[in-house]
Amino acid sequence: MKVAYVTWDGWDDEREVMLAAWLGADIEGAPVRWDDPHVDWSSFDAAVVRSTWDYVHRRDEFTAWARRAGAATRLLNPATVLTWNTDKTYLRDLGVPIVPTHWSSIDLPVWDEYVVKPAISAGARDTIRTGDRQQAEAFAVELESQGRTIMVQPYLETVEHEGELSLIYFGGQFSHAVRRNAMLAHDMRDGVAGNGKFTLRDPDEDQFELAERVLGQVAEELLYARVDVVRMPDGEPVLIELELTEPYLYLKAEFDAPDMFAKALADLLG
Structure with missing residues (x-):
């Protein structure tokens, strides 16, 4: 099978390890820039969205591309998921505990930060x-x-001493989790590169239960997912973000993760 590894021209330190794992599963992977106008997406058995990290200020262009690519080949994750997941207002629809969020500039709550x-x-x-x-x-x-x-x-102080926990799934199966150190400075208008420091971590039972509940709200079949959770000051785990579009997957944290991803992809493609 020939599968497009959908990417950009910038940094991506997971690309080579991913492509090697695909090859081990008899999948020929080809890095392809998502916005390359010369690509014939129908020439691929599937296209897997990975490091499309320049889409943010071109979201309409990106979602239009996803619909076109999804009509020409099997897009993973699907275009409907990408369109929904690239606007964080989806957090209002999941029916799970999230970080308290005010959606307007009017009447801001009184918080320390x-x-x-x-x-x-x-x-x-x-x-x-x-x-x-x-x-x-x-x-x-x-x-x-x-x-x-x-x-x-x-701003949750618990992030400073406990960090965020990212639970990573392939084909609906839990793969691994990492604790990510706080990386939010006081002004990040230009964004940040990389993903900060991280360590492999076993989720607590309540964190795992929340992640499973979150993923249970998504009807579409997913190749990959990353569920980011943090604890509130009272200890309750809450969702920060559900990453279904182009999450960094911390493949180097877990030895078996690349092969598990490749197997999930092969199983989906039959």
Whole structure:
């Protein structure tokens, strides 16, 4: 089988290990830029979206591409999932505990620190963290003036000492989890490179149960998923984000992860 590894021209340190694992599963992988106008997507048995990390300020173009590619070949994850998942307003639809979120610049709650970001973003682009309520409100107004939906959340101190936990799934099966150290500085408007420091970690039972509940809300068949959770000050695990579009998968943290991904892909393609 010939499968497109959908990527961009920038950094991606998981590409080679992924392609090697695919080859071991008799899948010929070819790195292809998502926005290359010369690609014939119908020439592939499938296209797997991976490091398309330049789509954020071109989301309409990206989702239109996903629909075209999905009509020409099997797109993983599907175009409907990518369209839904690239706008974080999906968090309102899942019916699971999430980080408290205010969706307007008006009447901000009183919190010690604020995180303000647009609903369509990645890598902490156009995001600030501040203890100044007026600054938070002003930045939220600025984003809204650009026609962007905004999210205002409290900065959780638990992130500093416990970190975020990312649970990674392939073909609906749990693969591994990593603890990610806090990486949010006070002004991230230009975004960040990389994913900070991380360590392999076993999820606690309540964190695992939350991740399973989150994935149970998605009807479509998924090749990959990353569920990011954090604890509230009272200890309750809550969802930060459900990454179904182009998540970094921490493949180097778990020896068997690349092969598990390749097997999930082979099983989906039959």
